[in-house]
């Protein structure tokens with residue numbers, strides 16, 4: 001599974017970084033970023049990353 005953030009959709013609420021700080025961080029542009037090297041989600045982390053995606057109020061977290 002791969003994860004990315006749609007910067008155009010992100011409203012910078014910070015929920016993803018709070019729920020799953022291992023994968024998400026807030027950038028200088030006040031929007032969320034997937035942390036460097038974390039674009040490919042480890043099997044063991046999929047649940048947590050999905051939880052963050054579900055918690056995004058604007059569905060800006062894309063899973064593939």
Ligand code: SF4
Nearest residue numbers: 010011013014016056
């Ligand atoms: S939860 Fe969604 S809107 Fe909030 S910071 Fe993360 S990607 Fe952006």
